[in-house]
Amino acid sequence: MNRSLKSISKKKSVVIVLLVLLLALMTACSSGGNTDSNSGGGSSSDSSASPGSNGSSGGNRSNPIKVTFWHSMGGEVGQAVxxxxxxFNKSRSDIQVEAIYxxxxxxxxxxxxxxxxxxxxPTIVQVYEIGSRxxxxxxxxxxMQKFIDADNFDLSELEENILGYYTFDGQLYSMPFNTSNPILYYNKTLFREAGLDPENPPRTFSEVKKAAEALTKDGVYGASFAIYGWFMEQLFAVQGQEYVDNGNGREGLATRxxxxxxxxxxVMNWWKDMxxxxxxxxxxxxxxxxKTAFNAGQVAMILDSTAALRGIVDTVGGSFEVGTGFLPRPDGAEDGGVIVGGASLYILNDRPEEEQKAAWEFIKFVVSPEQQAYWHVNSGYFPITKAAYDQPLVKExxxxxxxxxxxxDQLHQSKLNNATKGAVMGIFPxxxxxxxxxxxxxxxxAKSVEQALADAEKEITEKIQAYNKTVQ
Known part of the structure:
Protein backbone atom coordinates (compact mmCIF):
# COMPACT_ATOMS: atom_id res chain seq x y z
CA MET A 1 0.00 0.00 0.00
CA ASN A 2 1.48 3.36 -0.94
CA ARG A 3 1.77 6.31 1.42
CA SER A 4 -1.34 8.13 0.12
CA LEU A 5 -3.52 5.05 0.44
CA LYS A 6 -2.20 4.44 3.94
CA SER A 7 -3.06 8.02 4.81
CA ILE A 8 -6.60 7.66 3.50
CA SER A 9 -7.07 4.40 5.38
CA LYS A 10 -5.72 5.94 8.57
CA LYS A 11 -8.02 8.96 8.27
CA LYS A 12 -11.03 6.72 7.74
CA SER A 13 -10.09 4.64 10.79
CA VAL A 14 -9.70 7.77 12.93
CA VAL A 15 -13.11 9.05 11.82
CA ILE A 16 -14.74 5.73 12.67
CA VAL A 17 -13.07 5.57 16.10
CA LEU A 18 -14.10 9.14 16.97
CA LEU A 19 -17.66 8.57 15.80
CA VAL A 20 -17.90 5.31 17.70
CA LEU A 21 -16.78 6.99 20.92
CA LEU A 22 -19.27 9.80 20.39
CA LEU A 23 -22.04 7.32 19.59
CA ALA A 24 -21.41 5.53 22.87
CA LEU A 25 -22.11 8.79 24.69
CA MET A 26 -25.15 9.55 22.51
CA THR A 27 -26.81 6.18 22.99
CA ALA A 28 -26.17 6.27 26.72
CA CYS A 29 -28.03 9.57 26.92
CA SER A 30 -30.85 8.96 24.44
CA SER A 31 -34.30 8.16 25.84
CA GLY A 32 -34.91 5.02 23.79
CA GLY A 33 -38.34 4.43 25.31
CA ASN A 34 -40.24 6.50 22.78
CA THR A 35 -38.46 5.49 19.59
CA ASP A 36 -40.83 4.89 16.78
CA SER A 37 -39.94 1.19 16.70
CA ASN A 38 -41.92 0.85 19.92
CA SER A 39 -45.17 2.48 18.91
CA GLY A 40 -43.68 4.42 12.52
CA GLY A 41 -39.33 0.34 -5.34
CA GLY A 42 -39.05 -1.29 -8.36
CA SER A 43 -41.79 -3.43 -9.77
CA SER A 44 -41.71 -7.13 -9.02
CA SER A 45 -40.37 -7.74 -12.51
CA ASP A 46 -37.23 -5.81 -11.53
CA SER A 47 -36.47 -7.85 -8.43
CA SER A 48 -34.17 -10.37 -10.10
CA ALA A 49 -31.59 -7.90 -11.43
CA SER A 50 -28.35 -7.19 -9.58
CA PRO A 51 -26.26 -4.06 -10.15
CA GLY A 52 -23.76 -4.73 -12.89
CA SER A 53 -24.36 -8.48 -12.93
CA ASN A 54 -27.50 -8.99 -15.05
CA GLY A 55 -29.30 -10.81 -12.24
CA SER A 56 -26.46 -13.08 -11.13
CA SER A 57 -25.59 -12.77 -7.45
CA GLY A 58 -22.50 -14.96 -7.61
CA GLY A 59 -23.96 -17.66 -5.38
CA ASN A 60 -25.54 -21.00 -6.23
CA ARG A 61 -27.85 -23.58 -4.69
CA SER A 62 -25.05 -25.54 -3.01
CA ASN A 63 -23.16 -22.46 -1.85
CA PRO A 64 -25.59 -19.54 -1.48
CA ILE A 65 -24.37 -16.12 -0.46
CA LYS A 66 -25.34 -15.38 3.14
CA VAL A 67 -26.72 -11.95 3.99
CA THR A 68 -26.98 -11.01 7.66
CA PHE A 69 -29.74 -8.52 8.50
CA TRP A 70 -29.75 -6.81 11.91
CA HIS A 71 -33.08 -5.24 12.87
CA SER A 72 -34.98 -3.78 15.82
CA MET A 73 -38.49 -5.02 15.13
CA GLY A 74 -39.88 -7.05 18.03
CA GLY A 75 -43.19 -8.79 18.67
CA GLU A 76 -45.72 -9.10 15.85
CA VAL A 77 -43.77 -6.67 13.67
CA GLY A 78 -40.70 -8.85 14.10
CA GLN A 79 -42.76 -11.80 12.88
CA ALA A 80 -43.61 -9.76 9.79
CA VAL A 81 -39.88 -9.23 9.19
CA PHE A 88 -37.26 -14.07 -0.16
CA ASN A 89 -35.29 -17.17 0.80
CA LYS A 90 -37.92 -19.37 -0.86
CA SER A 91 -37.63 -17.32 -4.04
CA ARG A 92 -33.84 -17.54 -4.35
CA SER A 93 -31.46 -20.50 -4.25
CA ASP A 94 -28.34 -18.35 -4.63
CA ILE A 95 -28.90 -16.02 -1.65
CA GLN A 96 -30.04 -16.71 1.90
CA VAL A 97 -30.87 -13.92 4.35
CA GLU A 98 -30.68 -14.35 8.11
CA ALA A 99 -32.62 -11.78 10.14
CA ILE A 100 -31.34 -11.24 13.68
CA TYR A 101 -33.20 -9.12 16.23
CA PRO A 122 -24.09 -7.41 9.44
CA THR A 123 -24.54 -6.92 5.74
CA ILE A 124 -27.71 -4.88 6.28
CA VAL A 125 -28.58 -2.89 9.38
CA GLN A 126 -31.81 -1.10 10.25
CA VAL A 127 -31.13 2.33 11.77
CA TYR A 128 -33.67 4.85 13.03
CA GLU A 129 -34.12 8.04 11.07
CA ILE A 130 -32.29 10.26 13.55
CA GLY A 131 -29.18 8.13 13.12
CA SER A 132 -28.85 9.18 9.47
CA ARG A 133 -26.11 11.79 9.93
CA MET A 144 -27.98 2.88 -1.79
CA GLN A 145 -27.69 5.20 -4.78
CA LYS A 146 -24.73 3.14 -6.05
CA PHE A 147 -26.94 0.07 -6.48
CA ILE A 148 -29.85 2.12 -7.80
CA ASP A 149 -27.73 3.68 -10.54
CA ALA A 150 -26.00 0.42 -11.51
CA ASP A 151 -29.34 -1.34 -11.76
CA ASN A 152 -31.29 1.51 -13.42
CA PHE A 153 -33.78 1.07 -10.60
CA ASP A 154 -36.83 3.33 -10.96
CA LEU A 155 -37.12 5.43 -7.80
CA SER A 156 -40.24 7.15 -9.16
CA GLU A 157 -42.15 4.06 -8.05
CA LEU A 158 -41.43 4.95 -4.42
CA GLU A 159 -43.08 7.65 -2.29
CA GLU A 160 -41.22 10.93 -2.83
CA ASN A 161 -42.11 12.29 0.61
CA ILE A 162 -40.59 9.20 2.23
CA LEU A 163 -37.44 9.15 0.11
CA GLY A 164 -36.88 12.83 0.94
CA TYR A 165 -35.78 12.13 4.49
CA TYR A 166 -32.99 9.76 3.46
CA THR A 167 -31.75 11.73 0.43
CA PHE A 168 -28.67 13.94 0.89
CA ASP A 169 -26.77 15.83 -1.81
CA GLY A 170 -28.90 14.14 -4.46
CA GLN A 171 -28.07 10.63 -3.22
CA LEU A 172 -30.29 8.10 -1.47
CA TYR A 173 -28.07 6.70 1.26
CA SER A 174 -30.44 4.10 2.69
CA MET A 175 -33.72 2.45 1.74
CA PRO A 176 -36.75 3.47 3.83
CA PHE A 177 -38.18 0.45 5.62
CA ASN A 178 -40.61 1.10 8.46
CA THR A 179 -42.18 4.51 7.96
CA SER A 180 -44.82 6.41 9.89
CA ASN A 181 -45.90 9.90 10.82
CA PRO A 182 -47.81 11.36 13.79
CA ILE A 183 -51.56 11.90 13.73
CA LEU A 184 -54.27 13.03 16.13
CA TYR A 185 -56.35 10.21 17.58
CA TYR A 186 -59.72 11.22 19.01
CA ASN A 187 -62.76 9.63 20.63
CA LYS A 188 -65.69 10.19 18.27
CA THR A 189 -68.18 9.07 20.91
CA LEU A 190 -67.00 11.71 23.39
CA PHE A 191 -67.03 14.30 20.59
CA ARG A 192 -70.72 13.59 19.96
CA GLU A 193 -71.54 13.76 23.67
CA ALA A 194 -69.76 17.14 23.92
CA GLY A 195 -71.69 18.55 20.96
CA LEU A 196 -68.66 18.49 18.66
CA ASP A 197 -68.70 17.27 15.07
CA PRO A 198 -67.19 13.75 15.18
CA GLU A 199 -66.33 13.92 11.47
CA ASN A 200 -64.47 17.22 11.77
CA PRO A 201 -61.47 16.89 14.11
CA PRO A 202 -59.60 20.04 15.17
CA ARG A 203 -56.90 21.13 12.74
CA THR A 204 -55.30 24.13 14.49
CA PHE A 205 -53.88 24.81 17.93
CA SER A 206 -56.82 27.03 18.87
CA GLU A 207 -59.32 24.44 17.65
CA VAL A 208 -57.62 21.74 19.73
CA LYS A 209 -57.85 23.85 22.87
CA LYS A 210 -61.49 24.74 22.21
CA ALA A 211 -62.37 21.07 21.67
CA ALA A 212 -60.41 20.06 24.79
CA GLU A 213 -62.37 22.58 26.86
CA ALA A 214 -65.67 21.10 25.66
CA LEU A 215 -64.48 17.53 26.25
CA THR A 216 -63.06 18.01 29.76
CA LYS A 217 -65.74 16.92 32.24
CA ASP A 218 -66.80 14.05 34.49
CA GLY A 219 -63.21 13.00 35.14
CA VAL A 220 -62.28 12.94 31.45
CA TYR A 221 -59.55 15.19 30.10
CA GLY A 222 -59.76 16.73 26.66
CA ALA A 223 -56.25 15.68 25.69
CA SER A 224 -52.95 14.14 26.77
CA PHE A 225 -49.82 14.48 24.65
CA ALA A 226 -46.65 12.60 25.60
CA ILE A 227 -43.55 14.71 26.26
CA TYR A 228 -41.79 13.38 23.19
CA GLY A 229 -39.05 15.15 21.24
CA TRP A 230 -40.40 13.65 18.01
CA PHE A 231 -43.60 15.63 18.50
CA MET A 232 -41.65 18.87 18.93
CA GLU A 233 -39.77 18.17 15.69
CA GLN A 234 -43.05 17.52 13.90
CA LEU A 235 -44.68 20.66 15.29
CA PHE A 236 -41.81 22.69 13.80
CA ALA A 237 -42.31 20.99 10.43
CA VAL A 238 -46.06 21.67 10.25
CA GLN A 239 -45.14 25.36 10.53
CA GLY A 240 -42.65 24.98 7.68
CA GLN A 241 -39.87 25.87 10.13
CA GLU A 242 -36.42 24.31 10.31
CA TYR A 243 -35.09 22.76 13.51
CA VAL A 244 -31.38 23.47 12.91
CA ASP A 245 -29.49 25.86 10.64
CA ASN A 246 -27.97 25.28 7.18
CA GLY A 247 -31.24 24.21 5.63
CA ASN A 248 -32.08 21.88 8.51
CA GLY A 249 -28.62 20.36 8.17
CA ARG A 250 -29.27 19.43 4.54
CA GLU A 251 -27.30 22.19 2.82
CA GLY A 252 -24.25 21.68 5.02
CA LEU A 253 -23.51 20.36 8.49
CA ALA A 254 -25.85 21.89 11.05
CA THR A 255 -23.96 24.21 13.40
CA ARG A 256 -26.70 25.35 15.77
CA VAL A 267 -45.61 25.22 20.42
CA MET A 268 -44.73 25.31 24.09
CA ASN A 269 -46.90 28.31 24.98
CA TRP A 270 -49.88 26.41 23.50
CA TRP A 271 -48.94 23.17 25.26
CA LYS A 272 -48.35 24.87 28.62
CA ASP A 273 -51.59 26.85 28.32
CA MET A 274 -53.64 23.68 27.90
CA LYS A 291 -52.41 5.32 24.63
CA THR A 292 -53.56 3.45 27.73
CA ALA A 293 -55.49 6.48 28.96
CA PHE A 294 -57.05 7.02 25.53
CA ASN A 295 -58.03 3.37 25.11
CA ALA A 296 -59.69 3.48 28.54
CA GLY A 297 -61.73 6.57 27.62
CA GLN A 298 -59.94 8.74 30.19
CA VAL A 299 -58.68 11.27 27.63
CA ALA A 300 -60.39 12.28 24.40
CA MET A 301 -57.40 13.18 22.19
CA ILE A 302 -53.79 12.01 21.92
CA LEU A 303 -50.92 12.29 19.46
CA ASP A 304 -49.26 9.08 18.32
CA SER A 305 -47.63 7.32 15.40
CA THR A 306 -49.69 6.04 12.50
CA ALA A 307 -48.10 2.67 13.29
CA ALA A 308 -50.14 2.59 16.52
CA LEU A 309 -53.50 2.66 14.70
CA ARG A 310 -54.22 -1.03 14.45
CA GLY A 311 -53.32 -1.66 18.09
CA ILE A 312 -55.50 1.21 19.28
CA VAL A 313 -58.53 0.17 17.23
CA ASP A 314 -58.17 -3.48 18.26
CA THR A 315 -57.80 -2.57 21.95
CA VAL A 316 -60.75 -0.17 21.99
CA GLY A 317 -62.95 -2.71 20.22
CA GLY A 318 -66.56 -1.56 20.36
CA SER A 319 -66.27 0.57 23.50
CA PHE A 320 -66.10 3.75 21.41
CA GLU A 321 -65.42 4.90 17.86
CA VAL A 322 -61.85 5.93 17.07
CA GLY A 323 -61.26 8.90 14.78
CA THR A 324 -58.04 10.22 13.27
CA GLY A 325 -57.03 13.70 12.18
CA PHE A 326 -54.03 15.56 10.80
CA LEU A 327 -51.35 16.70 13.22
CA PRO A 328 -52.56 20.11 14.48
CA ARG A 329 -50.67 23.23 13.45
CA PRO A 330 -50.62 26.85 14.66
CA ASP A 331 -53.34 29.05 13.26
CA GLY A 332 -52.24 30.50 9.93
CA ALA A 333 -49.39 28.03 9.30
CA GLU A 334 -49.68 26.84 5.70
CA ASP A 335 -46.25 25.90 4.33
CA GLY A 336 -45.52 22.82 6.36
CA GLY A 337 -46.30 19.17 6.74
CA VAL A 338 -45.14 16.14 8.65
CA ILE A 339 -41.77 14.39 8.72
CA VAL A 340 -41.57 10.65 8.28
CA GLY A 341 -40.44 8.66 11.29
CA GLY A 342 -39.20 5.12 11.61
CA ALA A 343 -36.05 3.62 10.16
CA SER A 344 -34.21 2.63 7.00
CA LEU A 345 -31.86 -0.08 5.75
CA TYR A 346 -28.13 0.48 5.20
CA ILE A 347 -25.65 -1.78 3.41
CA LEU A 348 -22.26 -1.96 5.16
CA ASN A 349 -19.19 -1.44 2.98
CA ASP A 350 -16.85 -3.78 4.87
CA ARG A 351 -18.67 -6.79 3.47
CA PRO A 352 -17.53 -8.48 0.21
CA GLU A 353 -18.92 -6.90 -2.95
CA GLU A 354 -20.97 -9.94 -3.93
CA GLU A 355 -22.54 -9.95 -0.46
CA GLN A 356 -23.46 -6.28 -0.81
CA LYS A 357 -25.05 -7.01 -4.19
CA ALA A 358 -26.98 -9.88 -2.65
CA ALA A 359 -28.20 -7.50 0.06
CA TRP A 360 -29.47 -5.18 -2.66
CA GLU A 361 -31.41 -8.09 -4.16
CA PHE A 362 -33.17 -8.59 -0.83
CA ILE A 363 -33.91 -4.89 -0.45
CA LYS A 364 -35.47 -4.77 -3.93
CA PHE A 365 -37.62 -7.73 -3.00
CA VAL A 366 -38.79 -6.02 0.19
CA VAL A 367 -39.88 -2.85 -1.66
CA SER A 368 -41.84 -4.73 -4.34
CA PRO A 369 -45.59 -3.93 -4.30
CA GLU A 370 -46.62 -7.39 -3.09
CA GLN A 371 -44.20 -7.43 -0.17
CA GLN A 372 -44.95 -3.83 0.75
CA ALA A 373 -48.66 -4.69 0.86
CA TYR A 374 -47.94 -7.51 3.30
CA TRP A 375 -45.59 -5.33 5.35
CA HIS A 376 -48.11 -2.48 5.62
CA VAL A 377 -51.02 -4.67 6.67
CA ASN A 378 -49.02 -6.65 9.22
CA SER A 379 -46.87 -3.88 10.67
CA GLY A 380 -49.02 -0.75 10.48
CA TYR A 381 -46.27 1.18 8.69
CA PHE A 382 -46.73 2.96 5.36
CA PRO A 383 -46.09 1.14 2.11
CA ILE A 384 -43.14 2.97 0.57
CA THR A 385 -44.08 1.72 -2.90
CA LYS A 386 -46.95 3.56 -4.60
CA ALA A 387 -48.25 0.48 -6.41
CA ALA A 388 -48.79 -1.28 -3.08
CA TYR A 389 -52.01 0.71 -2.67
CA ASP A 390 -53.40 -1.15 -5.71
CA GLN A 391 -52.88 -4.52 -4.05
CA PRO A 392 -56.12 -6.23 -2.87
CA LEU A 393 -54.61 -6.78 0.59
CA VAL A 394 -54.10 -3.03 1.10
CA LYS A 395 -57.53 -2.14 -0.25
CA GLU A 396 -59.14 -4.61 2.14
CA ASP A 409 -53.60 11.91 2.94
CA GLN A 410 -51.41 13.75 5.43
CA LEU A 411 -48.27 12.22 3.92
CA HIS A 412 -49.27 13.11 0.37
CA GLN A 413 -50.39 16.64 1.27
CA SER A 414 -47.17 17.51 3.09
CA LYS A 415 -45.07 19.94 1.07
CA LEU A 416 -41.60 18.51 0.50
CA ASN A 417 -39.01 21.04 1.66
CA ASN A 418 -36.10 21.12 4.08
CA ALA A 419 -38.48 21.49 7.01
CA THR A 420 -40.56 18.43 6.13
CA LYS A 421 -37.58 16.34 5.01
CA GLY A 422 -36.51 16.54 8.65
CA ALA A 423 -33.54 17.90 10.54
CA VAL A 424 -30.15 16.19 10.30
CA MET A 425 -27.49 16.35 13.01
CA GLY A 426 -24.95 13.90 14.32
CA ILE A 427 -26.11 14.14 17.94
CA PHE A 428 -29.84 13.82 17.26
CA PRO A 429 -30.62 11.10 19.85
CA ALA A 446 -39.47 24.90 36.72
CA LYS A 447 -38.53 27.36 33.95
CA SER A 448 -40.30 29.77 31.65
CA VAL A 449 -40.87 28.78 28.04
CA GLU A 450 -38.21 31.20 26.86
CA GLN A 451 -35.58 30.18 29.43
CA ALA A 452 -36.04 26.42 29.03
CA LEU A 453 -35.85 26.55 25.24
CA ALA A 454 -32.88 28.95 25.28
CA ASP A 455 -30.96 26.69 27.66
CA ALA A 456 -31.75 23.62 25.58
CA GLU A 457 -30.81 25.39 22.34
CA LYS A 458 -27.45 26.39 23.82
CA GLU A 459 -26.70 22.86 25.04
CA ILE A 460 -27.66 21.24 21.73
CA THR A 461 -25.61 23.78 19.77
CA GLU A 462 -22.53 23.05 21.88
CA LYS A 463 -22.92 19.32 21.30
CA ILE A 464 -23.47 19.78 17.55
CA GLN A 465 -20.27 21.80 17.28
CA ALA A 466 -18.30 19.24 19.30
CA TYR A 467 -19.57 16.49 17.00
CA ASN A 468 -18.70 18.46 13.87
CA LYS A 469 -15.06 18.67 14.97
CA THR A 470 -14.86 14.87 14.74
CA VAL A 471 -15.94 14.77 11.09
CA GLN A 472 -14.43 17.92 9.56
Missing part, protein backbone atom coordinates in the same frame (compact mmCIF):
# COMPACT_ATOMS: atom_id res chain seq x y z
CA UNK A 82 -39.31 -12.97 9.49
CA UNK A 83 -42.07 -13.56 6.92
CA UNK A 84 -40.43 -11.21 4.40
CA UNK A 85 -37.11 -12.98 4.88
CA UNK A 86 -38.68 -16.43 4.53
CA UNK A 87 -40.47 -15.42 1.32
CA UNK A 102 -30.75 -6.81 18.04
CA UNK A 103 -32.99 -5.08 20.57
CA UNK A 104 -33.91 -1.40 20.47
CA UNK A 105 -32.54 0.99 17.87
CA UNK A 106 -29.98 2.27 20.37
CA UNK A 107 -28.92 -1.25 21.34
CA UNK A 108 -28.54 -2.30 17.72
CA UNK A 109 -26.52 0.79 16.85
CA UNK A 110 -24.28 0.24 19.86
CA UNK A 111 -23.58 -3.34 18.73
CA UNK A 112 -22.93 -2.18 15.20
CA UNK A 113 -20.39 0.43 16.25
CA UNK A 114 -18.47 -2.28 18.09
CA UNK A 115 -18.30 -4.34 14.90
CA UNK A 116 -17.75 -1.37 12.58
CA UNK A 117 -14.80 -1.82 10.26
CA UNK A 118 -13.99 -5.28 11.63
CA UNK A 119 -15.85 -7.35 9.05
CA UNK A 120 -17.81 -9.10 11.82
CA UNK A 121 -20.97 -7.01 11.59
CA UNK A 134 -24.01 9.42 12.02
CA UNK A 135 -24.33 6.62 9.46
CA UNK A 136 -23.21 8.88 6.61
CA UNK A 137 -20.33 10.37 8.60
CA UNK A 138 -19.14 6.92 9.70
CA UNK A 139 -17.93 6.16 6.15
CA UNK A 140 -19.02 2.59 6.90
CA UNK A 141 -21.81 2.29 4.34
CA UNK A 142 -22.24 1.92 0.61
CA UNK A 143 -24.84 4.51 -0.44
CA UNK A 257 -30.15 24.54 17.07
CA UNK A 258 -33.10 26.82 16.29
CA UNK A 259 -35.22 25.51 19.15
CA UNK A 260 -35.74 28.81 20.96
CA UNK A 261 -37.14 30.72 17.99
CA UNK A 262 -40.76 31.67 17.39
CA UNK A 263 -41.71 28.18 16.18
CA UNK A 264 -40.60 26.59 19.46
CA UNK A 265 -42.15 29.18 21.74
CA UNK A 266 -45.44 28.97 19.83
CA UNK A 275 -51.93 22.08 30.92
CA UNK A 276 -52.49 25.19 33.06
CA UNK A 277 -56.13 25.37 31.90
CA UNK A 278 -56.56 21.79 33.15
CA UNK A 279 -57.90 20.55 29.82
CA UNK A 280 -54.80 18.47 29.07
CA UNK A 281 -53.41 15.73 31.33
CA UNK A 282 -49.64 15.40 31.67
CA UNK A 283 -48.68 11.71 31.76
CA UNK A 284 -44.97 12.19 31.14
CA UNK A 285 -42.76 11.01 28.31
CA UNK A 286 -44.28 7.64 27.42
CA UNK A 287 -46.68 7.34 24.50
CA UNK A 288 -47.65 3.96 25.97
CA UNK A 289 -49.20 5.80 28.93
CA UNK A 290 -51.18 8.24 26.78
CA UNK A 397 -57.11 -3.22 5.03
CA UNK A 398 -58.21 0.35 4.29
CA UNK A 399 -61.81 -0.82 4.34
CA UNK A 400 -61.24 -2.44 7.72
CA UNK A 401 -59.25 0.51 9.11
CA UNK A 402 -60.54 3.59 7.24
CA UNK A 403 -58.80 5.77 9.82
CA UNK A 404 -55.49 5.02 8.08
CA UNK A 405 -56.57 7.10 5.08
CA UNK A 406 -55.91 10.15 7.25
CA UNK A 407 -52.26 9.17 7.50
CA UNK A 408 -51.96 8.57 3.75
CA UNK A 430 -29.03 13.21 22.57
CA UNK A 431 -30.69 16.39 21.28
CA UNK A 432 -34.09 14.72 21.51
CA UNK A 433 -33.41 13.92 25.17
CA UNK A 434 -32.41 17.52 25.88
CA UNK A 435 -35.60 18.80 24.24
CA UNK A 436 -37.74 16.46 26.32
CA UNK A 437 -36.07 17.73 29.48
CA UNK A 438 -36.84 21.31 28.46
CA UNK A 439 -40.46 20.41 27.75
CA UNK A 440 -40.74 18.88 31.23
CA UNK A 441 -39.23 21.97 32.84
CA UNK A 442 -41.81 24.15 31.10
CA UNK A 443 -44.79 21.94 31.88
CA UNK A 444 -43.76 21.50 35.52
CA UNK A 445 -43.18 25.24 35.95
Missing amino acids: DHLVAE QGSYDESLSKMKTAMGSGTG FMIDSKAITP SLLAGEAGTT IDSKVMLNLGRSTADT NLEKFPQFKTAV EARQIVEQAMEEIING
